[in-house]
Amino acid sequence: MKRYISILKKSLIVALIMSVAQGCSIEEDPTDRYTNIAVYQNPANIRSYMLGMYNEFNTFKFGTFPIGYDNATDALTDLMKYTSGVSGNGTVNILASDASRVNAASPQLSYWATGYNRIRRLNEFMKGLDEYAQGLDENAKTAYQAEARFIRGYVYFWLVKLHGSVILLDQLTTNKDNPRSSEDDCWNFVAADFAFAAEHLPKAWDPANTGRATKGAAYGMLARTWLYAASIAKFDKKQFNQDALTGVPESKANTYYDNAAKAAEEVFKLENEGYYALETNFASIFTNKNTKEALFKLDYSRPVLTHQYDLGFTPPRDAQGQALAYGVPTAELVDEFEMSDGSTFSWQNPTMAANPYSNREQRFAATILYNGATWKNRTLNTTPDDPIEGFIEYGASSEPKRTVTGYYAKKFLDPTNLDIVVNKSVQSWIEMRYAEVLLIHAEAKAMLNDVDGAKGSLNKLRNTRGLPNTPSQTSTELMTAIEHERIVELAFEGHRYWDLRRWRKAHTVLNNVRFTGHKVTPSGSSFNYETVTVDNANRQFTPALYYIPLPMDEDLRNDALEQIKGW
Numbered sequence: 001m002k003r004y005i006s007i008l009k010k011s012l013i014v015a016l017i018m019s020v021a022q023g024c025s026i027e028e029d030p031t032d033r034y035t036n037i038a039v040y041q042n043p044a045n046i047r048s049y050m051l052g053m054y055n056e057f058n059t060f061k062f063g064t065f066p067i068g069y070d071n072a073t074d075a076l077t078d079l080m081k082y083t084s085g086v087s088g089n090g091t092v093n094i095l096a097s098d099a100s101r102v103n104a105a106s107p108q109l110s111y112w113a114t115g116y117n118r119i120r121r122l123n124e125f126m127k128g129l130d131e132y133a134q135g136l137d138e139n140a141k142t143a144y145q146a147e148a149r150f151i152r153g154y155v156y157f158w159l160v161k162l163h164g165s166v167i168l169l170d171q172l173t174t175n176k177d178n179p180r181s182s183e184d185d186c187w188n189f190v191a192a193d194f195a196f197a198a199e200h201l202p203k204a205w206d207p208a209n210t211g212r213a214t215k216g217a218a219y220g221m222l223a224r225t226w227l228y229a230a231s232i233a234k235f236d237k238k239q240f241n242q243d244a245l246t247g248v249p250e251s252k253a254n255t256y257y258d259n260a261a262k263a264a265e266e267v268f269k270l271e272n273e274g275y276y277a278l279e280t281n282f283a284s285i286f287t288n289k290n291t292k293e294a295l296f297k298l299d300y301s302r303p304v305l306t307h308q309y310d311l312g313f314t315p316p317r318d319a320q321g322q323a324l325a326y327g328v329p330t331a332e333l334v335d336e337f338e339m340s341d342g343s344t345f346s347w348q349n350p351t352m353a354a355n356p357y358s359n360r361e362q363r364f365a366a367t368i369l370y371n372g373a374t375w376k377n378r379t380l381n382t383t384p385d386d387p388i389e390g391f392i393e394y395g396a397s398s399e400p401k402r403t404v405t406g407y408y409a410k411k412f413l414d415p416t417n418l419d420i421v422v423n424k425s426v427q428s429w430i431e432m433r434y435a436e437v438l439l440i441h442a443e444a445k446a447m448l449n450d451v452d453g454a455k456g457s458l459n460k461l462r463n464t465r466g467l468p469n470t471p472s473q474t475s476t477e478l479m480t481a482i483e484h485e486r487i488v489e490l491a492f493e494g495h496r497y498w499d500l501r502r503w504r505k506a507h508t509v510l511n512n513v514r515f516t517g518h519k520v521t522p523s524g525s526s527f528n529y530e531t532v533t534v535d536n537a538n539r540q541f542t543p544a545l546y547y548i549p550l551p552m553d554e555d556l557r558n559d560a561l562e563q564i565k566g567w
Helices: 043-058 091-097 112-132 138-163 183-200 215-235 250-272 282-286 309-313 331-336 350-354 362-367 434-447 451-464 475-489 496-502 552-557
Strands: 016-019 024-026 064-066 070-072 080-082 294-299 327-329 429-433 516-523 526-533
Touching: 043 112, 043 138, 070 080, 070 091, 080 091, 112 138, 138 183, 138 215, 138 496, 183 215, 183 250, 215 250, 215 294, 215 429, 215 434, 215 496, 250 434, 282 362, 282 429, 294 434, 331 475, 331 516, 362 475, 429 434, 434 451, 434 475, 451 475, 475 496
Parallel strands: none
Antiparallel strands: 016 024, 016 294, 064 070, 080 327, 294 429, 516 526
């Protein structure tokens, strides 16, 4: 399978360009170990090795998860359907409908080896800074430590949200036998790394270094971390796993929600200083490399560093028969977008049902390509009558390379790229953006029963997107509104699967259900819209999946490590 985001050989990587508000040159991932004292003999070498560590952020770009193939985690949810029915392109479909595929021998969603390799390198680097660094004053050393801990926090964030209880290594060790720490301690460890980074990183870098982690990026990740920890404390309640080390005490939920809100408010201060802002044009966020919504992002630049997102998700006529149409939006996602006046879309409303794609909020047309949409100087025909871009029933072909839901994903696509086969893609991947910080703050405040605080952040986002204030008046109503807002605002950005897990809703939303699409067919001068299933088997999410098992080979190598109970 051709991965939809190109994996470049290290020998060809000259620069990985990462950005907060602009691009910056990031050197290739170092191949030498940091124990080589020569690395620390001059500041230029130290800088080069530090920048190489940023390569880790490629692992999860564009909402993917490395499960042998770069498949999008949104395809494990109600937002996206992958079109393929075979292992490889369709691995997420197989996992979504067969929970038994996940086991200790084959965890499927595994980042363990890659993550701990990066942690070892970062700990080596920090040890080298302390013992061997030359030509750096203490402030410069501290800044490098802060960058290293920002990246280590990101790595551990992924490990903890996968497994809950993992091995914490705050320094370099040669001991192969290390036990798991409690999930509560793990979340606090991640938070401590981001808090240190937030304290010691600059608000912005000079032009030669823009793109490196900043204070705003660290506070954003800190807010995200505390929100996850608070969610586990609030919703898990040891209902789904009896391992002594998993779970977070419910008594800590309010403290962690408050921590999340306060970290988000630090980003608000930076917005007031002009570092960040919401964009009034939603579509522009994902093609504008200078967007002020980005707290932390990866940039790409032709011809050295590109990716292939367009090739993987664009309507087929864009790529001379080479487009792959990996994942397409579900009807569940399409129906979630509101009308432009903020009213709920409903197929039961005759006026709405007659023209379901008209008069919708701006995020709809920026996220979804639908029948009749204008795209690259043509009008899309997603009816079954079009054999290239039109609807095909899921399962009718093992690799249909066209829509099985009646829709294509527009978000992230570059409308100006008219030859994606030759040009490839250079759109940025935004790992953390300001809209998410507002949603984190709104959720934390709602869970603290601060209705006005929650409404303030939620309404700020909605108003900027051209929608009226939320009608929600209670914490419960606000949580429903926030879940909706996260769906439409963050679609395809890789949040939905993890949101459902942290809210402990995945075993109801993603289990014993089949998701749908809309088969559009001509009917005189109008169209009929038929809701059709896009799954050929019920989805499965068992409660055990809230904690992915540790890899069996790691359990066998490490005498102090015990498998998570239940696996």
